Structures are given as structure tokens and as C-alpha cells.
Amino acid sequence: MNDAAVWVPVPAMFYWGWLVPLIFGTIFGWRYHRDKVRLGNGIWFSLFFYSFLTMLAITILGSNIHWLIIISGALFVLLILLIGLIFTLQAFLLLWNAWIMWRHESHTLANMLTLYLGLGILVLPFLGNLLSSHVPQPVSYFLTLFPNLVIFYLGFLFYNYLTMLTIYQFNWPRLRQDYIIVLGDGWAETQSKTTFQNMQFSKQLIAQGPAKNPRTIFVTNKYGRLQI
Numbered sequence: 468m469n470d471a472a473v474w475v476p477v478p479a480m481f482y483w484g485w486l487v488p489l490i491f492g493t494i495f496g497w498r499y500h501r502d503k504v505r506l507g508n509g510i511w512f513s514l515f516f517y518s519f520l521t522m523l524a525i526t527i528l529g530s531n532i533h534w535l536i537i538i539s540g541a542l543f544v545l546l547i548l549l550i551g552l553i554f555t556l557q558a559f560l561l562l563w564n565a566w567i568m569w570r571h572e573s574h575t576l577a578n579m580l581t582l583y584l585g586l587g588i589l590v591l592p593f594l595g596n597l598l599s600s601h602v603p604q605p606v607s608y609f610l611t612l613f614p615n616l617v618i619f620y621l622g623f624l625f626y627n628y629l630t631m632l633t634i635y636q637f638n639w640p641r642l643r644q645d646y647i648i649v650l651g652d653g654w655a656e657t658q659s660k661t662t663f664q665n666m667q668f669s670k671q672l673i674a675q676g677p678a679k680n681p682r683t684i685f686v687t688n689k690y691g692r693l694q695i
Contacts, residue, residue: 474536477529484522491515503638509627512634520546553629554622561585561625588618645681646673 495511502508520543527539553560565582572578591614599607648669666685673681 473531474533475528475531477525481525481529482522484518484525488515488519488522491518499634503635504631506627506631508634509630512630513627550626553626557622557625558585558588561588584621588621591617640684641682643682644684645678646676646683648683648685 491511492515495508495515498505498511499508524539524543527535530536561581562585565579565585568578568581595610595614599610602610646669648665669683669685673683
């Protein structure tokens with residue numbers, strides 16, 4: 468194929484960019500191996516994932532295979548639309564989780580957090596626009612900018628949480644365990660009021676058992692995993 472048919476010429480030095488997803492992927496793998504439940508792992512995975520997509524796009528463009536470029540471009544647009552849809556619907560996803568929590572859990576402040584966040588995302592922009600026309604211009608700028616910053620921040624946290632939630636589904640704990648603690652069953656101990664207290668009290672009971680270095684896992688339901 469001659470040079471005139473080259474759609475996007477890619478300089479050879481650009482391919483050194485593959486070192487970026489390699490570094491981010493290594494950091495994510497190391498951190499995830501050490502602690503699989505840290506939310507910070509989601510940030511490193513996102514850095515790896517999007518840098519990988521960027522370099523993949525550059526490599527595909529550099530290949531100059533026209534049909535591959537067209538198909539990959541269409542898939543890339545669909546992926547961006549899907550991610551944008553998640554950000555757009557985050558308020559409704561939070562409200563949906565709040566409804567599930569309302570049905571299955573006590574109506575505490577912590578359990579209703581997704582309800583308040585979802586309502587805040589829906590109400591804050593309208594409230595800011597409504598008040599901005601009745602206040603001085605500097606305050607109007609703040610009322611316009613602040614809700615958008617809050618929504619972006621919450622959207623980032625929510626997306627990061629969903630990322631780790633998806634990754635964690637591929638975690639299969641070892642079957643050979645000395646203790647399996649089912650959170651919320653009330654069998655092992657009845658003093659706890661929170662998940663953290665449940666773990667603390669369960670640890671005290673396990674320490675009284677015969678195993679010197681016990682292998683223990685905690686099991687919970689799925690509907691509560693979307694709590695932030």
C-alpha cells in the first residue's frame with residue numbers, strides 16, 4: 468500500500484508509549500496482590516486501562532489496516548458512550564441502590580447515604596441555577612461551578628467504586644478456610660451494630676479458638692456492595 472493511502476502517519480517514537488500502560492499495569496497488579504479491597508486500586512487500573520486503550524488506538528492507526536481502523540473506531544465510540552451513560556445515570560443508580568438498601572437494611576444515616584447523594588446530584592444543579600439569578604455575580608459563579616465540581620467528584624468516586632466492584636468479581640477466595648463469617652447472620656455474635664464492629668468481635672471469638680494462624684473470610688450479600 469502506497470504512502471498516499473496512509474490515513475494517519477504514526478511516528479515510530481510513539482510506540483515507546485507502551486511503557487506507560489506497562490508501568491501502570493505493574494503498579495496495579497502489585498497493589499491488588501497486596502490488598503484486593505482498596506479503592507485506590509481502581510485509580511491505578513483506570514490509568515492502566517485508558518493508557519492501554521490509547522496506545523492500542525495509536526498502534527491500530529499505525530498499522531494502516533483500513534477495515535481494522537473503522538471497526539476499532541466504532542467500538543471505541545461505543546465504549547465512550549457507555550462510560551458517558553454511566554456518568555449520566557449515576558444519580559439514578561444511587562437512588563436504585565438506596566431503594567434496595569431501604570428494603571433490606573435499617574434506615575440509618577450510613578445506609579441512606581446513596582439516597583442523599585442521588586438526590587443531591589439531581590437537585591444541586593437546579594437549585595444553583597435558580598439562586599444564581601438573585602445573587603451578586605461572584606456568588607452566581609460559585610453557585611454554578613460548585614454543584615458541577617461536586618457532581619464530577621462524586622461521579623469519579625462512583626465510577627472508581629464500580630471499577631473495583633467489577634474487578635473484585637474475579638476474586639475467588641480459597642475454599643480451605645478455618646472460619647467463614649457471614650455478615651449479618653447474628654449467629655457468631657450479636658453485639659455489633661456495624662460491619663466493622665462485626666469484624667472486630669468476630670476476630671475476638673476466633674482468637675479464642677484452637678487455630679493459631681486461622682484462615683478466615685467474610686461473606687456478605689451483593690445488594691450492599693454499592694454503598695460508598
